[in-house]
Amino acid sequence: MAKHRIYTTSFASVYPLYVAKAEKKGRTKAEVDQVIAWLTGYGPKELKTQLEKKTDFETFFAKAPGLNPSRALITGVVCGVRVEEIEEPTMREIRYLDKLIDELARGKAMDKILRKE
Template sequence: MSEHKVFSMAFSKIYALYVQKAMKKNRTEAEVVQIICWLTAYRPEEVKKQVSSGNDFASFFAAAPKINPNTSLIKGGVCGVRVDEIEDPLMRNIRYLDKLIDELAKGKAMVNILRN
């Protein structure tokens, strides 16, 4: 089975797209970082280091301290696929992040995005 193209994409490119999407909807880069930190347990300075490192998405998630145990609360679809039904762990984590950024761009409150 071939690897998904997104796995080898530079995290910095995807990060820039996340920030751009958020800012178009009057949200901030700090909120994007907060979401990434919630999902992966990276500290904000570690997220910035990952952005500048040139790592791909697979390496970014492989190096993550841990995935938040509350990801099971993330429901719904992104790109026509239900995130809670994705079997590949890496793809599921990528889609969780996509879903959280989508919720940010749609104006959802951070307390709800972070499943608090």
């Protein structure tokens, strides 16, 4: 079975879309970066490096310094699919990020987005 096209898509090509979606709703690039850091463990320097290298999504998640164990608490629907029901691990990670960006753009409080009690 062929891999989904998103796996070979450069994270750097989608990142500006995440930022634009958030900023359109009054959120900031810093908040997008905070969400990415929470999910993946990439700090500002590491994230910048990944963007400059134009790392694809599959590699971006495979090389993530520390995937947050609380990411399993992310539930809901993205693109008509429940994220908690996605079996393929890389696609699930991508959809977790999509869901977090959606929550940010909808104005959800950062503590709720980052799954803090």
